[in-house]
Amino acid sequence: MSCENTFGETIYSYSRTQAIEDGILVDLSQVDSIRQHWKHPFACTSAVWAIIEEALQRPDQDTCGICHDISTMAKLAIHAARNADQILFTVIITGKKHAMKLHIGPGDTAAPVLTLMLPYED
Secondary structure (H helix, E strand, O other): OOHHHOOOOOOOOOOHHHHHHHOOEEEOOOOHHHHHHOOOOEEEEHHHHHHHHHHOOOOOOOHHHHHHHHHHHHHHHHHHHOOOOEEEEEEEEOOEEEEEEEEEEEOOOOOEEEEEEOOOOO
16 A cells, blocks of 8 residues: 555545635735735635725725735735744724735645635635
């Protein structure tokens, strides 16, 4: 028995690609400010996306600006935490504080991906 099938055959798996197709995750990798801040694929949960969509209802908000604010606060938290795969931080969006969690780890392959979520989400 190899290390890859220590527990036997996989019964079911749900990929990151499927989660994006189903709307469980929203791919933000093509947002200019995300591409400027991060070199790995970047997605958020539908709960985080709902916060972003609510903010977009205001005329003075856009996706790029909101993602820039999120990225800036996440990077500040990363520098403070040092070497963690999950970073907790707070960001202000349209005057409201939102607790968030950024996770880095393997996606559908061993390559690293970033996932932005609320603190209670996994």
